[in-house]
Amino acid sequence: MNQTADSVVDQIEHEHSHHGPRKGPLRWLLTVNHKDVGTMYLVLALVALLVGGVMALVIRAELFQPGLQLTQPQFFNSLTTMHGLTMIFLAIMPGLTGLANWMVPLQVGADDMYWPRVNNWAFWMLPPAAIMLWIGFFMPQGAPGGGWTLYAPLSSTYAPPSIDWVIMAIHIMGISSILGALNIILTILKMRAKGMRLWDMPLFTWTWLITGFLLLLAMPTLAIAVTMLLTDRHLGTAFFDATNGGDPVLFQHIFWFFGHPEVYIMILPAFGIVSEIVPAFSRKPLFGRTSMIWAVIAITFLSAIVWAHHMFTVGLPVEAQVLFMYTTMLIAIPTGIKIFNWVATMWRGSMTFEAPMLWALAFIFLFTIGGFSGLMLADVPADYQYHDTYFVVAHLHYVVVTGSLFAIIAGVYFWLPKWTGHMYNEKLSQWHFWLSAISVNVTFFPMHFAGLAGMPRRIPDYPLQFMDFNMISTVGAFVFGFSQLLFIWLVIQTIRGGKKAGDRPWDGAKGLEWTLSSPPPYHTFTEPPSRQTIHDEGPHGYH
Amino acid sequence: MMWKKLLLALTTLSTAVVAAAQEEPSAFNMTRGVTEVSRDAYDMHMLLFWVCVAIGVGVFGVMIWSLIRHRRSRGAKAAKFSENTVVEVVWTAIPVLILVAVAVPATAVLLKTNSPSPEPDVIVDVHGSQWKWEYVYPDEDISFFSNLSSSSRDASQLNAEKSPADAPNYLVDVDNPLVVPAGKDVRLRITSDDVIHSWWVPQLGFKRDAVPGQFNNADIRIDEPGTYRGQCAELCGSGHAYMPVVVEAVTPEAYNEWLAQKKQAAAAEAEEASGPWNREVAMAQGKKIYDSACASCHQANGKGIEGTFPALEGGKITTGPVEGHLKIVIHGSEKNPVMQAYGDQLSDREIAAVVTYERNAWSNDTGDLVTPEAVEAAR
Numbered sequence: 001m002n003q004t005a006d007s008v009v010d011q012i013e014h015e016h017s018h019h020g021p022r023k024g025p026l027r028w029l030l031t032v033n034h035k036d037v038g039t040m041y042l043v044l045a046l047v048a049l050l051v052g053g054v055m056a057l058v059i060r061a062e063l064f065q066p067g068l069q070l071t072q073p074q075f076f077n078s079l080t081t082m083h084g085l086t087m088i089f090l091a092i093m094p095g096l097t098g099l100a101n102w103m104v105p106l107q108v109g110a111d112d113m114y115w116p117r118v119n120n121w122a123f124w125m126l127p128p129a130a131i132m133l134w135i136g137f138f139m140p141q142g143a144p145g146g147g148w149t150l151y152a153p154l155s156s157t158y159a160p161p162s163i164d165w166v167i168m169a170i171h172i173m174g175i176s177s178i179l180g181a182l183n184i185i186l187t188i189l190k191m192r193a194k195g196m197r198l199w200d201m202p203l204f205t206w207t208w209l210i211t212g213f214l215l216l217l218a219m220p221t222l223a224i225a226v227t228m229l230l231t232d233r234h235l236g237t238a239f240f241d242a243t244n245g246g247d248p249v250l251f252q253h254i255f256w257f258f259g260h261p262e263v264y265i266m267i268l269p270a271f272g273i274v275s276e277i278v279p280a281f282s283r284k285p286l287f288g289r290t291s292m293i294w295a296v297i298a299i300t301f302l303s304a305i306v307w308a309h310h311m312f313t314v315g316l317p318v319e320a321q322v323l324f325m326y327t328t329m330l331i332a333i334p335t336g337i338k339i340f341n342w343v344a345t346m347w348r349g350s351m352t353f354e355a356p357m358l359w360a361l362a363f364i365f366l367f368t369i370g371g372f373s374g375l376m377l378a379d380v381p382a383d384y385q386y387h388d389t390y391f392v393v394a395h396l397h398y399v400v401v402t403g404s405l406f407a408i409i410a411g412v413y414f415w416l417p418k419w420t421g422h423m424y425n426e427k428l429s430q431w432h433f434w435l436s437a438i439s440v441n442v443t444f445f446p447m448h449f450a451g452l453a454g455m456p457r458r459i460p461d462y463p464l465q466f467m468d469f470n471m472i473s474t475v476g477a478f479v480f481g482f483s484q485l486l487f488i489w490l491v492i493q494t495i496r497g498g499k500k501a502g503d504r505p506w507d508g509a510k511g512l513e514w515t516l517s518s519p520p521p522y523h524t525f526t527e528p529p530s531r532q533t534i535h536d537e538g539p540h541g542y543h
Numbered sequence: 544m545m546w547k548k549l550l551l552a553l554t555t556l557s558t559a560v561v562a563a564a565q566e567e568p569s570a571f572n573m574t575r576g577v578t579e580v581s582r583d584a585y586d587m588h589m590l591l592f593w594v595c596v597a598i599g600v601g602v603f604g605v606m607i608w609s610l611i612r613h614r615r616s617r618g619a620k621a622a623k624f625s626e627n628t629v630v631e632v633v634w635t636a637i638p639v640l641i642l643v644a645v646a647v648p649a650t651a652v653l654l655k656t657n658s659p660s661p662e663p664d665v666i667v668d669v670h671g672s673q674w675k676w677e678y679v680y681p682d683e684d685i686s687f688f689s690n691l692s693s694s695s696r697d698a699s700q701l702n703a704e705k706s707p708a709d710a711p712n713y714l715v716d717v718d719n720p721l722v723v724p725a726g727k728d729v730r731l732r733i734t735s736d737d738v739i740h741s742w743w744v745p746q747l748g749f750k751r752d753a754v755p756g757q758f759n760n761a762d763i764r765i766d767e768p769g770t771y772r773g774q775c776a777e778l779c780g781s782g783h784a785y786m787p788v789v790v791e792a793v794t795p796e797a798y799n800e801w802l803a804q805k806k807q808a809a810a811a812e813a814e815e816a817s818g819p820w821n822r823e824v825a826m827a828q829g830k831k832i833y834d835s836a837c838a839s840c841h842q843a844n845g846k847g848i849e850g851t852f853p854a855l856e857g858g859k860i861t862t863g864p865v866e867g868h869l870k871i872v873i874h875g876s877e878k879n880p881v882m883q884a885y886g887d888q889l890s891d892r893e894i895a896a897v898v899t900y901e902r903n904a905w906s907n908d909t910g911d912l913v914t915p916e917a918v919e920a921a922r
C-alpha cells in the first residue's frame with residue numbers, strides 16, 4: 001500500500017472524529033449529533049415539566065378548599081386536560097427519548113443513530129407541536145377541557161375549536177415518536193458493535209428496543225382515533241355520534257388500544273434505567289437478567305390485550321369484563337418478577353446510596369405501591385367503585401410520577417457526570433431527593449383516601465368531607481413543585497463546573513459508556529469497541 | 544424489639560382502618576353501603592387490600608432488611624450470584640396462586656352483580672344531560688329533572704359571597720331526588736341525551752356510565768330507607784361537578800304516597816297548562832322551567848358565566864327580536880352544542896313561558912308576552 005495515501009486517509013478520519021460541534025446558534029437547529037439531539041429532548045422535557053407543573057399547581061391551589069377561588073370550571077377542565085397531555089407527550093416521552101438518544105448509541109458502541117438527519121427532524125417537530133397544543137389557552141373559547149383521554153362526543157362535537165389544534169399537535173407528536181422509535185430500533189439492530197449479542201445488551205437498551213416496537217403499534221392507533229374525531233367534527237362522519245348512528249364507546253376502544261400500551265411506553269424504559277442503577281450501586285450483577293428481559297416482553301404482549309380495563313363501567317358484556325379482568329391481573333406477574341429481581345440484586349450486595357440509587361430505590365418502593373393499586377383496580381366489582389375517582393388519580397401518579405419521572409431523574413443523576421465531566425453537588429442532591437420523596441407522598445397518598453371516600457376525579461370543587469385530604473395534597477404538591485427548582489439549579493451548576501468526574505464515576509457501573517472519557521468526545525465509537533471491551537463491560541464481565 | 548414495635552404499629556393501623564370502615568360512609572375507606580352489590584365490592588376491596596399489605600410486608604421487609612444489612616458502610620462484601628432457579632420459580636408460582644385466589648371470588652361477585660333480576664318491581668329511566676339528571680318512571684307517567692340545589696349553586700360560584708359551609712350537603716344536594724322503595728328490586732335504565740355521564744352513588748355500590756344511544760341497566764335493591772348521595776363520575780363538561788345524584792329510599796307505603804302526590808301535582812300542572820294564558824301565568828311557569836333547565840349555565844340571576852355562558856340579562860338575543868330568541872331555544876345554538884335544542888324537550892307552552900320569563904326577568908323589561916301559538920309557528 002502506498003504510504004502517503006494511507007496517512008492521508010488516516011488524517012481525514014482523525015479530523016472527522018475529532019471535529020467538534022458547529023459554531024454559532026445554528027448548531028442546535030441543524031445538529032445531527034445524537035448527543036446534541038438527546039440534550040435538546042431533555043431540555044424540552046424539562047420545559048414541559050415546568051409548564052405542566054405550573055398547571056398542576058393551579059389545579060391544586062383551586063382544590064385547596066371547597067368553593068371556587070381561582071378558576072372557572074371550564075378553565076379548570078382545560079388545565080387538567082392540558083396538564084395530562086403536556087406531561088405525557090412533552091415531558092415523560094421526550095425525557096425518555098432524550099435519554100435513549102444519548103445513551104443507546106453509547107451502550108451499543110455505535111457512532112451515532114441510524115438516521116441522524118431524521119433524528120433532528122423528529123426532535124424539531126416537537127416545539128411547533130407544543131405551541132399547537134397550548135395555543136388553545138389564547139383562543140376565545142379556551143383550550144379543550146375534555147380530559148387527556150379525549151372521549152367523544154365531549155371532545156368531538158362538543159369541543160371548542162382549539163381541539164383541532166390539539167389533534168394536529170397529537171398527529172405531529174405521533175409522527176415524531178414513530179420516527180424516533182424506528183431510529184432507535186434500527187440503531188440497536190443494525191449498528192450494534194460486532195461481538196455484542198442481543199442478549200448481552202444493557203437493560204436500558206433492551207427496554208427501549210421493545211418500547212420502540214410498542215410505539216409502532218400504539219401511535220398509529222392514536223392517530224386513527226383522533227382523525228376520526230376530526231372527521232366527525234368537520235366532514236360529517238358520525239363514528240362517535242349516537243344521534244346519527246355512531247357509537248361513543250367505539251372511541252374508547254380505539255383510544256385505550258393505544259392508551260394502555262402508552263402507559264407501558266412510559267414505564268418500560270424506566271424499568272431499564274432502574275435495572276442499570278441498582279446493580280451499579282449494589283456492586284453485583286443484575287439478578288435474573290434473562291427473566292427480566294422476558295418479563296418485559298411478556299408485559300408488552302399483555303399490554304395490548306388489557307385495554308378495556310379502563311372501560312369496566314361503560315356497559316360491556318359481562319364475559320368481556322371477566323376476560324379483561326384476567327388479562328389485567330396477569331400483568332401483575334411479570335411486573336412482580338421485575339420487582340423481586342431488583343430486590344434480589346440488592347440482596348447481599350455492597351450498597352451505597354448516592355443520588356441515582358436513592359431515586360431508583362424510591363422508584364422501587366413507590367412504583368410497587370402503584371402496582372398494588374393497579375391490582376386492586378383490576379378487580380371489576382371493586383373497580384365499579386374505584387373507577388373515575390381520586391383512587392385512580394393516586395394510582396396513575398404513583399406509576400407515572402414516582403415511576404417514570406423518578407426513573408428519569410435517577411437516570412439524569414446517573415449519567416450527568418458522564419455527559420458533563422463534572423460531579424453534581426452531592427449535598428444539594430440529597431436535599432432534592434428527600435424533599436421530593438417526602439412531598440410526593442404527601443401529595444399523592446391522601447388521594448387514595450379521597451377516592452375511596454367517594455371523590456370523583458376531574459372536578460374543580462367538592463363536597464366538604466373531602467377537604468382535609470385535598471388540603472394535605474395541595475401542600476405536598478407545592479413543596480414537590482418547588483423542590484424541582486433545586487434540580488434545575490443542580491443540573492445547571494454541574495454543566496458549568498464542579499468536581500471532575502472520572503471516566504467511571506461509579507465504581508460498580510458496567511457498560512460501554514463508562515469506557516469513554518467524561519465528557520465523551522463529540523463523536524464516539526468511530527472506532528468500534530473491541531470484543532474484549534464488550535465482554536468486560538457486559539453481563540459476563542463480573543466474573 | 545424492633546419487630547414488636549412494627550407489629551404493634553401494624554395492629555393499631557389495621558384496627559383504625561377496620562373501625563373507620565364500620566361507620567358509613569367512611570371518611571377514608573370505601574363505604575360498605577346499603578346494597579348487596581356495595582357490600583360485595585367492599586369485601587373484595589378489603590380482601591385485595593390485605594393481600595397487598597401482605598405482599599408489601601414481604602417484599603418491603605426483605606428490601607429494607609437488605610438496605611440495612613448489605614451496605615458497604617457496614618463492610619458488606621458483594622456476593623457474585625445472579626440467578627437461582629428455585630427462587631425464581633417460587634416467586635412466579637406464589638403470585639399465580641394469589642391471583643387465582645383473588646380471581647375466583649372476583650369472578651363470582653362480578654357474575655352475580657351483572658345478573659339482572661328477573662322481574663324488577665320498579666323501573667326508572669335515568670337520563671344524564673348537561674348538567675342535571677332526568678328521572679322517568681315509564682310505568683307511572685312521571686318524569687322530572689333533578690338539579691343541583693340552589694343553595695349549593697349559589698355557594699359554588701367563583702368567589703361567591705356564600706360559603707360552601709353554609710350550603711347543606713354542599714354539591715351533593717338536589718331539588719328533586721330520585722325516590723325509590725326500599726327492599727324492592729329497582730331497575731335503572733341509564734342513558735344520556737348529550738355527552739357521556741356516569742351515575743354513581745357510592746353507598747349503592749356501583750357506577751354506570753350514561754352513554755348516548757345506549758341503555759345500561761343497573762339493578763339495585765336498597766335494604767334500608769335513607770338518603771344516599773353521590774355525584775356524576777364521568778367528565779361531562781364545565782358542569783361536571785354540579786350534577787349530583789341523590790336517591791331517597793323510602794318504605795313502600797311512603798313510595799306509593801309519593802307517587803300519588805307526584806301524579807296529583809302533574810295533573811294540577813296539566814290543568815294549569817290548559818288554563819288562560821297571561822303574563823302572570825307565563826312568568827310563574829317560566830321561572831320554574833328556567834330554574835331547572837337554564838339556570839345551570841346562565842345562572843339564576845341571568846348573569847351567566849363570563850367567557851363561557853352568555854348573560855341573558857341585557858343579552859342581545861333576550862332583549863332583541865322575539866324570533867331570534869325562539870330560534871335559539873327551539874333549535875339550539877349553531878356555534879355551540881352546549882346550548883341544546885329544547886324544541887324536543889319542552890312543549891309549546893313551556894317554551895312560550897320560559898322565553899317570556901327570560902324577556903321580562905331581572906332588569907329585562909321588553910314587556911313581551913310570547914304565546915304558545917307563536918312557538919308552534921316558529922318550530
Ligand code: HEM
Nearest residue numbers: 263267309310332335371374375377378387388392396399
Ligand atoms: C400491575 C400493573 C398495573 C395494573 C394491574 C394496572 C391497572 C389499571 C387499571 C385497571 C386502570 C383503570 C382504572 C379505572 O379507570 O377504573 C388503570 C389506570 C391507569 N393506569 Fe394502571 N395498571 C398497572 C400499571 C400501570 C403502569 C405501569 C402505568 C404507567 C406507567 C399505569 C398507568 C395508568 C394510568 C395513566 C391510568 C389512568 C388512565 C386514565 O383514566 O386517565 N398503570 N390501571
Ligand SMILES: [Cu+2]
Nearest residue numbers: 260263309310
Ligand atoms: Cu391500562
